[in-house]
Amino acid sequence: MNMGLPEMTALERQRAKLLEWQEEKVAALFQLQVHGGFYNEGGGEDNGVSTLYFCHGDDGFMGLREVSNQCNTIDPNARIEGWGQFGNIEVPCLGFGGESISRTASCPPAAVEPVSCGMLTEPSEKILQAPVRKDGFRKRKAERMKSTKDCKEEEREKNIKMYSNENDSKLSEQSNCNNGGDKKGSKNRNSTPKKTSESNSKDKSIVSDVQKTDYIHVRARRGQATDSHSLAERVRREKISERMKFLQDLVPGCNKVTGKAGMLDEIINYVRSLQRQVEFLSMKLATVSPRLDLNIDDLFSKEMIPAWSGGFPVMDMSAELTSTAYFQLHPMHQAAPSSDLEMDIVNPNTSMERWSSGFQSIYSLELEQCNPTASAANQSLQQYTGLTELTSMKMEI
């Protein structure tokens, strides 16, 4: 197009190009309205590429903004392939265009300005009118985005979007940001789809509001996130916080404390208390176990395992035994004011009841066979040990 006019003056060339651009714009918009994927068409692609080359090689800078608007109106999220081609050329163009537009802004032909301004408003309206569609595309794109090219493209799309949404006063800023973003684009390879989807969601909310200040904040964050180190750190931090939350649910009494250090202390105290309980119970068993019957193994293998696997059905028992077992369990737990043990054991109380009642029913026979006098002594011992356990728990708390 431009090759055939070497003999014309620069101004005439510019005017001719502008006219061509306007025509192309109209055609492009028409195509946009008709089709969704402008750049899948061969003609469209060629047009787009050729126009960019056009703008890059020449002084027809006023058309550059319009091209970018075209890109926006054409909904860059629709197709990636065509955009990729496009994208490789864009950034230098935009940077170039940014500077150039400031230059041209200083001495613009009056005729061109109103037209371009008109075009500016139109695409921005179009963007606003179809945020849902864009968001839908963006979502899909975020899901598909696994390659470096896509990440770069999206970043550049966002650059262009910003470029279109904001006015000329912000152009120089954008050009700097674009250049900076381009530098970081190489590091963007390591960005996870999660991150881009996060920033996508932020952009989504911001597109609907069209607030310039929020956009810039998102930008800054993305600038941080594109660094592979900070990204990995962020992922690690999120993982850790997630696990701390899970531990918070697990450890009783952690809800009141906030902050990592306090929660860690709580967890450490809880683990220590559990270990001490195990030690205490082992000592208890050491004193009690001389009376352990050696037929335990057979009994358990025969009777208890099917009971356990069946979900602890209540065994046949005498009322006294169950009541004694219940009383032995409950005073221990209820007396402790805010013990960790209480929280754990009161909840599955029913299962424990069944367990203890089951045990009782099996071992009642053996116990009767043993010395009945010793049983009383052992009961007193048990009460004593129960009391000591209570005191120890109180001391812990």
Place this chain on the structure above:
Amino acid sequence: MTPPARLNASASSPCRLRTRFVLRFLKTLVKIKRSTPPPPSPSLSLTSSPEKIGRHSQRIKLAAYSSMARAVGQRRAWSRALMLKLKLSDKRKNRYRWLAARKMKQQKTLRRGCGRILATKRNRSEKGSPSRSCSGVDELRRLVPGGEAMDLGVLLEETAHFVRCLETQVRVMSIIADCFP
């Protein structure tokens, strides 16, 4: 997310973990019972030497931890570390015992040896983490078996599972202890 899912899976089938632990623990208890000579009369159990009771309780404690670790199996880093630690300490104890029996055939020396082994193990574990500013994470690493070599994220996950297993252990042991009046 995976850690809650994994832990919830183990919680949704608590009977399996619990039954495994209970079976092993009871078997070990029976073994211990058989290995220790029975007191002449039950009343003497109250007045048996605190040393004996202490040693007995130590053995039961080790039995509890080892049975819990074996019930969990190789799935968790802490259980693997715990099993390794117990195996090593057992070997060391046996070797020391054998050497001591060879050199000095006195029961007193054997007991002192056992106590020394336990003490040195404790000291070694304490000296392993020197006197830094005791942050909560270091303490947690000390508490959870195998925690020194873990990343913080992994450490927290292991802590959660360890806490659950400890709770199960405490419940089972308390039931067993309450069973025998």
